[in-house]
Amino acid sequence: MDVLLDNLDLYGPGFRDTIELFLISAIGSLVLGTLLAMLRVAPVPVFRAAGTAYVTLLRNTPLTLVFFFFTFAFPLLKIVDASTFGGSASRYYFTAALIALILYTSAFVCEVVRAGINTVPVGQAEASRALGLTFGQMLGYVVLPQATRAVVPPMVSTMIALLKNTTIASGFSVFQAGAISLNLAERGDSQLIGLLWVALFFVILVIPMSLLQRSLEKRWSIAR
Amino acid sequence: MSASVLFDVPGPRARLRYRLYGVVGVVALVALLGFIVYRFAESGQFEAQKWGWIQYEYVQLKLLDALWNTVRAFAVGAVLAMVFGAVFAAGQLSDHRIIRVPSLVVVELFRAVPLVVMIFIFHYGIGLGTPFYSVVLGLTLYNGSVLAEVFRAGVLSLPRGQSEAAYAVGMRKTQVMMFVLLPQAVRAMLPAIISQLVVLLKDSALGFLITYEELLYQARYLGGSFEFGRPLVPITIVVAAIYIAMCLLLTWFAHYLQKRNRRNKKVLPEAEKPAEDAVAASA
Numbered sequence: 001m002d003v004l005l006d007n008l009d010l011y012g013p014g015f016r017d018t019i020e021l022f023l024i025s026a027i028g029s030l031v032l033g034t035l036l037a038m039l040r041v042a043p044v045p046v047f048r049a050a051g052t053a054y055v056t057l058l059r060n061t062p063l064t065l066v067f068f069f070f071t072f073a074f075p076l077l078k079i080v081d082a083s084t085f086g087g088s089a090s091r092y093y094f095t096a097a098l099i100a101l102i103l104y105t106s107a108f109v110c111e112v113v114r115a116g117i118n119t120v121p122v123g124q125a126e127a128s129r130a131l132g133l134t135f136g137q138m139l140g141y142v143v144l145p146q147a148t149r150a151v152v153p154p155m156v157s158t159m160i161a162l163l164k165n166t167t168i169a170s171g172f173s174v175f176q177a178g179a180i181s182l183n184l185a186e187r188g189d190s191q192l193i194g195l196l197w198v199a200l201f202f203v204i205l206v207i208p209m210s211l212l213q214r215s216l217e218k219r220w221s222i223a224r
Numbered sequence: 225m226s227a228s229v230l231f232d233v234p235g236p237r238a239r240l241r242y243r244l245y246g247v248v249g250v251v252a253l254v255a256l257l258g259f260i261v262y263r264f265a266e267s268g269q270f271e272a273q274k275w276g277w278i279q280y281e282y283v284q285l286k287l288l289d290a291l292w293n294t295v296r297a298f299a300v301g302a303v304l305a306m307v308f309g310a311v312f313a314a315g316q317l318s319d320h321r322i323i324r325v326p327s328l329v330v331v332e333l334f335r336a337v338p339l340v341v342m343i344f345i346f347h348y349g350i351g352l353g354t355p356f357y358s359v360v361l362g363l364t365l366y367n368g369s370v371l372a373e374v375f376r377a378g379v380l381s382l383p384r385g386q387s388e389a390a391y392a393v394g395m396r397k398t399q400v401m402m403f404v405l406l407p408q409a410v411r412a413m414l415p416a417i418i419s420q421l422v423v424l425l426k427d428s429a430l431g432f433l434i435t436y437e438e439l440l441y442q443a444r445y446l447g448g449s450f451e452f453g454r455p456l457v458p459i460t461i462v463v464a465a466i467y468i469a470m471c472l473l474l475t476w477f478a479h480y481l482q483k484r485n486r487r488n489k490k491v492l493p494e495a496e497k498p499a500e501d502a503v504a505a506s507a
Contacts, residue, residue: 043231044242046249060422060471061464062429068440069464072447073456078267117229125229135230143229164338171340171433178340181348192349199337199345206336 003184003193010180015201018177021094021166025101026159032102033109040114051110058107063165066104070096071172090173097169105162112158116151117143149220156213160206177201264457274455277446278462290442291466297356297428297438301363302421308364309371313409314401316376327372334369339427342366347434355436359428367424374416378409411485418478422471429467439463 004011039051058066071093120143128138167178175183177198184194234242264270277283315327334342339362346358382405390400410417432440443463447456 041230043234043238044245044249046246046253050249050253056472057468060426060468060475062426062440062467064426064429064432064440065460065464065467068432068443069460072444073460076267076454076457077263077269079263120229122229125232129232139230164340167338167340168430168433170344171430178338178344181344185348192345195341195345195349199341202338202341203333203336207332210332210336 003189004197007180007184007187007189007194010183011177011197011201014175014177014180014198017094017175018163018166021097021101021169021174021176022163025098025105025166026162028098028102029105029109029162032106034113036106036110037113037117040110041117055107055110058104059111061104063100063104063168064171066100067097067168067172070100090175093169093173097166097172097174101162101165101169105158105165108158108161109155112151112154113147115154116147116149119150120146153213153217153220156209156216160209160213163205163209164202269457271453273453274458277449277452277455277459283446286442286446287439287462290437290439293356293431293436294425294428294438297359297363297431297436298421298425301360301367301424301428304360304364305368305371305424306417308368309375310406312368312372313375313379314406316372317379317401319397331369331372334365335373337366339363339366340430340433343430343434355431355434358434359431359436362430363424363427367420367427370420370423371417374413374420375406375409378413378416379405381412382408414481414485415478418474418481422474425470425474426467439466 036051036054039047040055042048042051074096075092124142124146125138128142133141166176169176170178170182180198181191181195185191232238268274312327312331315323316331318324318327342365343358343362346352346361347355352358352361379401386404386408387400390404395403428438429440431438432444435441440463443456443459446452447459448454
């Protein structure tokens with residue numbers, strides 16, 4: 001308990017930054033992932049190929065490697081100027097972590113969305129076209145409501161994975177919950193107890209999400 | 225993909241429009257790739273010096289060594305995770321509450337804690353010595369817990385007649401699980417199991433964070449060396465290619481097994497769907 005109370009100035013900002021990383025990259029990857037899913041189901045072959053290539057590449061690369069690229073290698077390409085980050089290295093590392101998380105997670109989001117759209121039987125869309133619904137009406141009233149059932153539960157698991165993945169940033173100069181223990185060592189406190197607290201907080205964050213996922217899965221799987 | 229839900233079979237005008245979109249798409253892609261190549265050239269990533277390190281035998285051996293370390297952590301972790309998963313899946317399905325509840329708690333707990341934090345606990349907290357042990361233990365506990373869920377789902381997806389018949393022949397509970405249920409569950413869940421193994425392979429890269437000398441560690445080391453002109457970009461590309469090749473090989477293997485299974489009459493046909501479930505549980 002002492003380790004936690006003595007170092008509240010680490011735990012507070014640490015978890016705040018973790019949540020900040022999580023929320024921004026969740027929104028970013030949901031948007032980018034949905035766009036990618038649109039590419040992957042598009043009727044134009046080039047779009048499909050581009051989407052497939054992106055997803056295959058990113059899904060088979062370790063997230064650590066994506067972090068590695070954006071933290072160490074990307075600055076060497078000199079595409080963005082360091083001055084856009086006000087010359088502050090920690091701001092750059094934080095942005096790099098965000099980009100790595102968004103790019104990696106969006107590949108998984110894309111697959112979830114695509115699988116969800118594919119669960120809707122073709123007859124549903126054909127019937128709505130026969131009724132004279134426009135594309136937007138078909139999407140909004142027929143396909144998406146049905147696809148949501150198949151999308152949301154696995155999407156929650158993807159987001160849980162994203163929340164846990166934010167801790168990888170501790171290896172790449174970003175201060176967040178995963179890096180708390182490294183700072184504890186400098187203060188001479190027990191790392192083991194400090195880490196167990198971090199683990200406990202993650203359990204507290206993750207368990208409600210996985211309970212939600214399970215109840216959604218149970219409730220919605222019967223309705224088909 | 226003509227059977228996509230969203231789009232009707234295109235008529236002549238739609239086909240023309242699609243072709244136009246196709247051209248726009250190609251132009252956009254070429255522009256993007258061109259920009260990347262241009263940036264590479266501009267920042268000197270194509271200079272011979274930055275790629276020269278590949279030719280040195282010393283560097284090649286170093287990389288092979290690192291690859292071996294990655295594969296070693298993956299192999300040991302995979303075997304242990306499968307064992308862990310089988311044991312805890314059986315535990316979760318036990319009739320005795322004393323065994324069932326702790327198994328549930330353990331599996332739930334190890335799935336909720338980030339793997340990085342677990343590895344840090346083993347390496348910095350407990351101090352297991354060589355990073356190898358911490359990496360393997362972390363991989364085993366996390367992926368083993370996910371696999372336990374997969375095995376459990378597989379066993380539950382089997383028809384009740386399987387266990388009833390086994391009991392009727394006079395098998396004991398352990399025998400039913402060992403000889404009847406688990407083998408069939410493993411077959412049914414093979415795609416999910418292998419995709420979890422792909423996750424395990426990718427997660428072995430986390431060893432980088434605790435200075436386990438795997439591929440990324442070596443990439444950082446070589447990439448920082450000034451004698452080769454700090455070839456961080458080339459070496460990241462090479463290491464990424466190695467990882468992608470290994471993962472695709474595993475995925476291809478999963479597809480191969482699935483195809484072979486389909487021909488196998490011993491496998492129940494309805495137990496083929498749950499492939500996608502575990503994919504999302506990447507870490």
